[in-house]
Amino acid sequence: WSNETTALLTPDEIRTYNVVLTVTDQSGNIGNVSGSIKSVDPTLPTFVPSSVANFPSKATQGETLGIEVEVVDLYDSLTDLRVHWDLQPDRDTDNNGNARDDPDRVGLNPQFNFERAGMQDIVVTVFDASGNTDTYAFSIEVEPVPETPPYWTGGALLLVALTMLVAVAIAGYRSLQRNRGFNMLIQRGLDGEEAQAHMAVVAERSRIGWFAKAEVHAGLDAGDVVSTEDRRAAEKQAEMEAIYGGSNQPMDPNAGFAPSTFSQAPLSPASQSAAAEAAALLSDEGDETIDESLEHLVEEIAGAAAVSIDTEVAASASVAMPPSVALPDDEPHPVPEPAEVSPENESPVALPAPPAPPAPSSARHTCGACGAVFEVDVPAGVAQAVVACPACSADQTITVGD
Structure with missing residues (x-):
């Protein structure tokens, strides 16, 4: 440039440019000034955003992993750019004063193999020819190698799955049978609450198998079930039959009459003759009480069988005497010895028939388990008995007289 005060x-x-400035005046005097100018690259290399967005975030311990990055520079070509991968950002392994740009891996697509599980920090740096740089930091979670399951694990899992499937099928079948049993009870006149209560009692008293049918769940295998309304009607009918008698109950010919009294066993002719003679003697000589003499005399002649009359009847009975015989009013007389009767003229004494055994008593009871009303015959002399309910077979204690 010449005669210019400003140069572009x-x-x-x-590179570095050496510049010399020469000044000459009108007298020809010359002055020189020299200097150097260094040209630099003002543009920075950068990473392509889409490439760093695809960096992996997880890896497996011992697994080989490749990571690819794309860079760009407006001035330098790709061959003039360098890429460093620093795997230890907290250590300056190349001693250049920057701990985050060490070349542990270099290039645009290096391979990595992480030997330890855990979080791995990585810093990638790109350089141009002028030393301009750009960095990007990211982390990868290294997972441990999964343990190989034993060979029998598959079989065990299959067995568990089959067991669960069978259990679900059995539970479904049991639920289906219970619902069918519930519907059976509803069809027999029970309402929902009665059916549920009845099935609960059946389940409590008997062990119902997993494959039991609907009849077992409903308790129909042990007998039919009646509703509360039918049971109350049966109780009322039984009460009426107990008061007025049932249509199929045999009629008692003595019903409505006083019970028959105890009949005295008849005496033999010889005993009757002896008794008449004794009565005649008493009319002449006896002054003691007629009842005591007659009782003593009859006991001597006829034996104990003739005095088996009730005490109340014997005490209130009187002996009818012939009109010609007058009983003395006072002055007791000794009782003569009984007349002897020859054995050949005496007929055998007819003994009275033994009394019939006492009849059993009928006891009515309401089952405490199912509410059924039933009657049982309890033998005479038994105050308490344990019987099974004919409806639900539950043991019931019956007390006679309650």
């Missing part, structure tokens, strides 16, 4: 320099390459 446009470097065509990155």
